Amino acid sequence: xxxxxxxxxTERFHSLDALRGFALLLGVFFHAAESFCPERLSWAVLxxxxxxxxxxxQFLSHSFRMELFFLIAGFFAHLVYHRAGARHFILNRLSRxxxxxxxxxxILFPVLSWIWISGFxxxxxxxxxxxxxxxxxxxxxxxxxxxxxxxDFWIENFSLMHLWFLHQLLVIYGVILVARALVSxxxxxxxxxxxxxxxxxxxxxxxxxxxGWLVLVVVTVPILxxxxxxxxxxxxESLIPHLPTTLLYGLFFLVGWMLHRNTGLLGKLKCASSGFxxxxxxxxxxxLVYFLNDALVLLGLVSLKGELYKHVYQLAYVTxxxxxxxxxxxxxxxxxxxxxxxxxxxxxxxYWIYLVHLVVVVPVQIAIAEQPWPAALKYFIxxxxxxPILFASYHLFVRSTIIGKWLNGKKHASPxxxxxxxxxxxx
Numbered sequence: 328x329x330x331x332x333x334x335x336x337t338e339r340f341h342s343l344d345a346l347r348g349f350a351l352l353l354g355v356f357f358h359a360a361e362s363f364c365p366e367r368l369s370w371a372v373l374x375x376x377x378x379x380x381x382x383x384x385q386f387l388s389h390s391f392r393m394e395l396f397f398l399i400a401g402f403f404a405h406l407v408y409h410r411a412g413a414r415h416f417i418l419n420r421l422s423r424x425x426x427x428x429x430x431x432x433x434i435l436f437p438v439l440s441w442i443w444i445s446g447f448x449x450x451x452x453x454x455x456x457x458x459x460x461x462x463x464x465x466x467x468x469x470x471x472x473x474x475x476x477x478x479d480f481w482i483e484n485f486s487l488m489h490l491w492f493l494h495q496l497l498v499i500y501g502v503i504l505v506a507r508a509l510v511s512x513x514x515x516x517x518x519x520x521x522x523x524x525x526x527x528x529x530x531x532x533x534x535x536x537x538x539g540w541l542v543l544v545v546v547t548v549p550i551l552x553x554x555x556x557x558x559x560x561x562x563x564e565s566l567i568p569h570l571p572t573t574l575l576y577g578l579f580f581l582v583g584w585m586l587h588r589n590t591g592l593l594g595k596l597k598c599a600s601s602g603f604x605x606x607x608x609x610x611x612x613x614x615l616v617y618f619l620n621d622a623l624v625l626l627g628l629v630s631l632k633g634e635l636y637k638h639v640y641q642l643a644y645v646t647x648x649x650x651x652x653x654x655x656x657x658x659x660x661x662x663x664x665x666x667x668x669x670x671x672x673x674x675x676x677x678y679w680i681y682l683v684h685l686v687v688v689v690p691v692q693i694a695i696a697e698q699p700w701p702a703a704l705k706y707f708i709x710x711x712x713x714x715p716i717l718f719a720s721y722h723l724f725v726r727s728t729i730i731g732k733w734l735n736g737k738k739h740a741s742p743x744x745x746x747x748x749x750x751x752x753x754x
Contacts, residue, residue, distance in 0.1 A: 340406075340593075343399050345663040345670035346655060350396040351677035354489070355684045355717070357388050359709045362692040363702045368455075371446030372693045378702040387613040389559065390644060391651035393492060397576040398652060400496060401583025404503070409587070413504065419736070420500055426733055428493035431682050438686055439488060441471040446693045457483055489685060491563035498568045499580050523588075530585045534592045540653050543582070544645050550575045551641045558644055579652070596657040597664075605654030612647035616640060676721040678734045683720065687713045 361367060362374045363381035408416045445467040447453050453463050453470070457480065462470060474480040487494055510519060533539040553571040554560045562569035586592060596602075619640060663670055691709045698705065725731045726739050 341666050342659040342664045343402060344674040346659040347399045348674035348677035350392055351681040353388055353392050354681050357385055359688050360384050371443045371689050372696045374696045376702045383617050386617050390648045394579045394648055395652050397579040398583035401580035402587045405584045405587040422733055424493055424496055428490055431490050437475055441467060442689050444470050449693060487563040495576055498573055499577050527589055531589055534595055540649050544649050547645045548642055557637060557640055593660060596660045599661045602654050602657030602661060605650045609647045609651040609654060612643055616643045675735050676718060679721045679725045680717045684717055687716050
């Protein structure tokens with residue numbers, strides 16, 4: 328039976344590093360598609376050429392992207408805790424999570440407010456933001472300054488934006504630390520040892536079973552019953568933790584935490600055929616779930632829609648969620664397990680890029696929203712303009728600076744500052 332492993336200090340998990348970068352960069356592609364989703368009036372701009380494929384792509388990626396991220400976050404959280412202890416873990420998380428969250432929100436909320444006001448002004452929808460009609464002719468920057476000086480604007484339009492995942496991480500870290508402290512202080516060492524061993528053995532049995540991941544599906548479905556939406560809520564409207572999403576992401580975080588306690592199980596996730604099957608299953612289920620409502624209407628079976636229909640829908644959705652999560656981990660374990668300069672760079676850059684990407688992506692969306700070009704061409708333009716700018720900003724202003732140290736735990740040497748290799752003297 329697989330139990331907790333002591334890891335050497337130099338152990339690296341290149342596949343999960345790469346997968347973390349993939350999950351964060353997928354967020355750029357996700358938000359780049361937002362303006363093309365039909366009736367997505369909450370976004371800064373609604374493109375004149377919307378398409379259902381954009382909505383389906385968001386539906387698909389939303390089903391697993393952040394769940395995958397929180398699983399990986401749990402894995403690396405235990406890695407840091409295991410190697411350096413609670414004190415270093417807390418200091419590390421304050422630097423790499425809390426500080427970017429606070430600084431990012433203080434800087435990005437005013438900037439994104441200006442971008443959103445610009446988009447709503449272009450669409451003639453400033454009234455939807457609570458801005459009186461007599462001010463609609465003012466420049467967006469003046470409207471933004473005026474709005475930010477109004478208490479009601481902050482109350483009615485407060486948002487954690489896309490930084491909600493950092494807030495959620497901090498909440499989960501707090502729960503984990505408190506839970507560990509309570510167990511350690513109220514139970515003896517012998518009981519703690521037996522408890523951890525039982526947890527490790529149970530987790531190993533789950534992963535060793537061919538369809539053990541379906542147990543995780545069964546555990547996850549009831550959590551979705553508590554959501555406001557039929558899928559997964561986005562907890563970005565308040566600093567007060569949203570219990571259903573905290574439970575969901577906490578579950579994935581815990582799976583990642585346990586996976587690092589049992590790293591030998593990663594060796595079970597290397598079969599390419601299994602990975603492709605699970606991802607294929609996820610894609611198939613995404614079409615089924617996405618079009619299920621339309622199919623019932625088309626077949627004249629609307630009467631079937633009810634509480635049972637909701638449960639079937641959510642069961643399929645959660646199955647899709649876990650299929651994608653396990654499938655992508657398996658494929659990255661199979662094809663990205665060795666050190667790769669490309670994936671290492673992606674992993675390092677992805678955090679910064681995800682934090683700031685809306686500042687670049689959304690203005691491009693606004694700029695081309697009224698053009699008569701096909702949605703696919705516009706989507707390509709948004710990515711072709713945004714991604715080079717985002718990567719360049721990381722390389723020039725983050726990678727070798729104090730910002731890079733905050734985000735990634737270290738800053739890389741600037742190419743200009745690297746010492747020249749000595750020239751051999753053959754005399």
